[in-house]
Amino acid sequence: MSLTRRVFVISAAAASVLPAVKAFATVDDATQAVGKILGNQKAKAGRVTLEIPPLVENGNLVTMKVAVESPMTQADYVRAIHIVAEGNPLPNVVSFYLSHRAGLAAITTRIRLGDSQRVRAIAQMSDGSFWQGDAATLVTLAACTEV
């Protein structure tokens, strides 16, 4: 068998595995999603820390931790934290709604990331202000396509 024929067969098989739908959103979709959250306000950078491993072995289950600096008292607490992904088919990942009862504004969960991308965390405070943080990550895939 010639090398060229073998190469052609490999790439044809790989192509048939790609889904027919738009695989990834654009940064614009994420910006729109963030816009919906913010309304006509702006988010200030700071107070929000988003931790995602910088290199991910498989995007199907990525551990993510978000923490917001806040006294979490009845007068001053984090009302909500929204996670938005810039490179997933849908930009919204998860939204957390808290109150002063939380004690700490720190949440860990596991998310799906479809591609290497920047993930953003937008926090809304009890006074209505918005703060944001983000994390960029490289998502690798298994070497052989699987079923």
Place this chain on the structure above:
Amino acid sequence: MSVVVSVVTVSRAASPGAERQSSYALMSADTKAMQDDPLLNPATFAVLDGQALWQESAGKKNRSCATCHGDASTSMKGVAASFPKFNSAKGSLVNLEGQINDCRVTHQEAAPLAFESKPLLSLSTFVATQSKGMPITVERNAANATSLDAGQHLFNQRMGQLNLSCAQCHAERAGQKLAGNPIPQAHPTAYPIYRLEWQAVGSLQRRLRNCLTGVRAEPYALGSKELLELELFLAWRARGMLLETPGVRP
């Protein structure tokens, strides 16, 4: 004209040695943590489901696994680490899933569970985890010798459109990278595993079928003689290594 007789190469990883390594060692800290903590390990649900099924009566005999085997943490200790075995009465190899089905059919008079089905995987994960931390005890014996040789032959045989053998990647190039990912030595120390790629628990045979698809070979059917022979060879090759079930792998 000389006749070329196929030469069986003894794979370098055939003898137990300090340089054997579980693919656990190649994972990121995050994935290792996922395996180590039962609350974070997605396969824990399979263990719990298996624990429930162990107690469930089934078949015409209306018996559960517990009816004969009692408490699995005692009766099943070391069992998974000894499979696959050659069943002389049947005249064929049996892996853990096969043994579970044999028990169902013979002693419970229930229908066998489909390969890769949730109930079968839950039961085999539950049974295998009773051997967690124990060494694999598959040794060469008179009964399994022919099958073991066949499995070794398959491991070393070039297959598929890519014309690659298991040995070429997993013995000769283990530790090197393929498409950016480190190539493991391919020891079945953690099966059944929760593979992040599958987003589900799966057996070694599922993984082997994917390896075959990876080299563009027609994958052997689940439960086939060839997959059982490969399982036997891989277990023998990993003898002495400790079982980690339930494993998490990317």
Place this chain on the structure above:
Amino acid sequence: MPTTAKKGEILEIRIIVQHDMESGFRHTETGQRVPRDIIRDFLCVYNGVEVFRVELHPAMGANPLIIFSTVATESGTLEFKWSGDNGYASSTSSKLTVT
């Protein structure tokens, strides 16, 4: 989560639920889309008061794990409720003694 706590202590709660979280972006071997089937909401209710809520989207991983915290205010029951597509609903609870 712990079963006893001092008043005012911040408790860490780790909860995981068995659910495939079918994103709606996967395809079968024959190319058909597997329809979306996810958990959409999680609620933690402490003695009848909502103390934590989550809106889940398809990008949440299978078998959702959430680690969050709540202040131990009084003895009682914490209820954890999940609801989602196709009428999915599941709940569990945990008793807490606060001294």
